[in-house]
Amino acid sequence: xxxxxxxxxxxxxxxxxxxxxxxxxxxxxxxxxxxxxxxxxxxxxxxxxxxxxxxxxxxxxxxxxxxxxxxxxxxxxxxxxxxxxxxxxxxxxxxxxxxxxxxxxxxxxxxxxxxxxxxxxxxxxxxxxxxxxxxxxxxxxxxxxxxxxxxxxxxxxxxxxxxxxxxxxxxxxxxxxxxxxxxxxxxxxxxxxxxxxxxxxxxxxxxxxxxxxxxxxxxxx
Numbered sequence: 224x225x226x227x228x229x230x231x232x233x234x235x236x237x238x239x240x241x242x243x244x245x246x247x248x249x250x251x252x253x254x255x256x257x258x259x260x261x262x263x264x265x266x267x268x269x270x271x272x273x274x275x276x277x278x279x280x281x282x283x284x285x286x287x288x289x290x291x292x293x294x295x296x297x298x299x300x301x302x303x304x305x306x307x308x309x310x311x312x313x314x315x316x317x318x319x320x321x322x323x324x325x326x327x328x329x330x331x332x333x334x335x336x337x338x339x340x341x342x343x344x345x346x347x348x349x350x351x352x353x354x355x356x357x358x359x360x361x362x363x364x365x366x367x368x369x370x371x372x373x374x375x376x377x378x379x380x381x382x383x384x385x386x387x388x389x390x391x392x393x394x395x396x397x398x399x400x401x402x403x404x405x406x407x408x409x410x411x412x413x414x415x416x417x418x419x420x421x422x423x424x425x426x427x428x429x430x431x432x433x434x435x436x437x438x439x440x441x442x443x444x
Contacts (some may be wrong), residue, residue: 245305248273248288250280251314257285258442259315261305264291265326265414272325274418275431279323282435283444285314291328299335306342319344321442323434325416326384327352333372340367345441347434348372350413352383353392363395369402371437373430375411375421384413406433 248269251257262276269276269290280286287309294301306320322343324332329351337346346368356362374389389405396403406429412421415430 244308245289245293245301247305247308247312248276249309249312249314250277250286250288252280252283252285254283256314256316257283258318258321259309259312260284260286260321260323260438260442261302261309261332262286262288263294263302263305263322263324263328263331264289265328266292267326267414268292271418272328272416275416278417278431279434279438282438284321284438284442285309285312285316287312287315289328291324291326291331294331295327299331302331302335303339303342319442321345321347321438323347323349324351325349326380326413329372329384330355333370334362337368337370338365343368345437346370347437349416349430349434350374350378350380350384353385353388354383356388356392359388359391359395360398362392363399363401363403366396366399366401366403369437369441370396370404371433372403372405373426373433374405374407375413375415375423375426376407376409377411378413380413404433406430 276288322332322336329348333348333351393405408426414420415423415426
């Protein structure tokens with residue numbers, strides 16, 4: 224009887240653990256194991272970003288792709304959980320991780336991950352939602368992770384990712400000498416990533432090359 228009760232308790236525990244885990248897809252690097260890059264999707268979901276996530280994995284990183292939607296409203300806890308989960312993946316090497324986020328996912332990695340220097344080596348935010356960042360100076364004061372950010376100058380998607388706000392954040396970061404590099408693309412709309420609804424070959428190629436360079440510099444090959 225005691226054994227049966229114990230088994231039921233253990234089953235309930237593992238069920239809760241499974242439910243609390245975020246849905247994730249690991250895309251291992253060609254060499255088998257690699258430093259971890261957490262990729263966080265926008266509202267369109269992880270399928271929309273699987274192609275670019277795969278290309279990051281081809282650079283030699285263990286990419287773990289997450290849906291950014293469940294992270295919204297968690298005040299960063301969803302992203303923290305994702306980092307912890309990604310580091311437990313079969314092909315993950317230990318150490319700080321890289322964060323790459325798009326749109327809503329960009330808001331997560333930019334707004335929260337950029338202040339977690341104990342866990343995060345570098346942040347790449349592609350056309351991130353910036354409306355949640357109300358105080359640019361306070362945001363800049365929390366920065367302790369190198370950031371590369373990419374924004375389309377014609378982006379008016381839901382008024383969440385406006386170029387004026389992107390430049391305001393960059394100016395605030397410059398004031399405190401934070402490692403924050405903003406690249407903007409003329410005549411470029413939201414979702415310019417490969418496979419995106421406003422794919423721009425030039426903007427995508429440039430943003431990907433700068434993401435690759437930042438990952439190599441701060442996370443390693």
